[in-house]
Amino acid sequence: IKATNVNPSNRLENTGELYDVKVWTKYTFPERHQKYSDFVWTWHHFTGTDYNENNQQNDLMIFEGKEWSEHVSKEQGNFDFIMGDDVDFSVPEVVDELYRWGIWYTEISGVNGFRLDAIKSIDARFFTGWLKKMAEYGNHPDFAVGEYWTSDTQELIQYLRDSGHCMKLFDVPLHYRLCKISEDPRNADIRNVFEGTLSDIEPEFSAPFSDNHDTQPSQALESWVQEWFKPLSYALLLLRDCHYPFVFYGDYYGIERDQIAPVPLLKEMVWIRKNLLGDGIVDFNDDDPKKACWLVCSDNPVIVIMSIDDEWKQSEVCDLSLANRTFVDLNTPDHTVTADETGKAQFNCLSKSCTVYITQEDYQTLQNEMSRLNG
Known part of the structure; x- marks a missing residue:
């Protein structure tokens, strides 16, 4: 030719x-x-x-x-x-064939969602109709997340527009933000970690993550979030108001090849998100850029405090839902905090760490579940 x-x-x-x-x-x-x-x-x-x-x-x-x-x-x-x-994708018979293949695959595999790889090289308009059609077959998949690798949030926003917002996109700019904070905490402001990311601008179409198979050591896009910051990054993704956070298999189970252990408290945070987390977030931040503290309001309140500093941090939290309730520090279960009758209490964490507090009752339920998971 x-x-x-x-x-x-x-x-x-x-x-x-x-x-x-x-x-x-x-x-x-x-x-x-x-x-x-x-x-x-x-x-x-x-x-x-x-x-x-x-x-x-x-x-x-x-x-x-x-x-x-x-x-x-x-x-x-x-x-x-x-x-x-x-x-x-501009050739009609190509599009028809990909629709036929997609329907066959959706029905025979029974998938209920899609992860779409390397979509920065695929015309965004194709997915608008294709995903709608796939939702009519098999288990009627109604969730799709696309991997568009860029540190530019505006590129992601444009792709969402071009595709008619038919999918979520991995929040790559947030990943790079988390990686940078972990490498250079002295010049970071943890209070603004989400600012300007897809999770900030298009939260309902953002799929935030800490690391994945491409960013782990020795891979092409290596940009590994430092181990000390991993629990903090997952607290930000799982225990705030991110709609569709993703957990990396290598963080949850560890990476034996590289002698990387599972991220501390990750299993517990996943359980908390599934079973306790409400949708009301109250921040208790002051003028300290190295500290973040927030309360997740619900019948099962959760308090998170973190430090990216070389010093331990403390925050006063006050909410009537906490009144006379005792909270357990998941890092150090022997350490408990009891709020007074007005719901006021002091919560703290060590330097460069994250502490999650849940009620004594919820802690007992969590322990039973962790025992089951760990066999």
């Missing part, structure tokens, strides 16, 4: 004229005997590729008469191409 080489650093810039290339773009899957699909992929169904068999060169090229998708990341001019053969 004919194609034009493009500048890998700016895919919108052609670096030559149309010329003959030999590309791997025809897929017939003969061993499938058309059992699942009789669709035959040809170069017409792709926008470009990065290997020319004629000269055995890895040149990024765009096929004759094609254009990169518009509603993708503007990284390197246009980030439609990521690897292999770039699927052209």
